[in-house]
Amino acid sequence: MKEMTVEARGENVRVLTDWADAELERLECPLKAQMQIDLAIDEIFTNIASYAYAPGTGSATVTMDYDAESGMFSLTFCDSGVPYNPLQKEDPDVNLPAEERSIGGLGIFLVKKTMDDMRYEYRDGQNILTLMKKIS
């Protein structure tokens, strides 16, 4: 298991994706799954950076783990910001024409669609969101 704590600021998305990419390359993760995981990091961490501590600042701790037996890669985001369960967010209507589209909620929706599983809990004053993706 590997862990990294960064300040919850938008520009740290790149720090986290570089860190995850190095690990995913070591695990010989297929490129498509790697890109989907990078995308998930972008969406989830950007949400934390934008909303968790607003208008103040704070940090987020990300852990990644790989279970060789099941081929499951997991990423857990912890922050101690305002309680927020992204899994409760209603899915956007993806059948609306362009003129009626609002773009909110698409990020989380994309993550739901591309990961194999997502879990959320609020424990000890922390939002704990785990994403699971089968990579082998």
Added chain:
Amino acid sequence: MTITKKENGKALEIALEGRLDTMTAPELENELHTSLENADSLVLDFAKLNYISSAGLRVLLSAHKIMSGKGGMKVTNVNEIVREVFDVTGFSDILTIE
């Protein structure tokens, strides 16, 4: 992300290379903000684009709205990952993808 712009009269072609995500979407937004004023049509070449996040989709949607009042917008050479993002978000039905 690298943005390469080709103008042929009022036909604008923009090729993107790298990742269109939260960090880079504002670069494309700025580019389009200045370039679209004089363009009648827009082609976005995604041959070298690795992936697109919701921030990128937001920019595409607003460009699509601007261009639908003119000669339209086309997205070309979409890879499998970007295609899947378009499919699950319903953008495949909104955008002209070739």
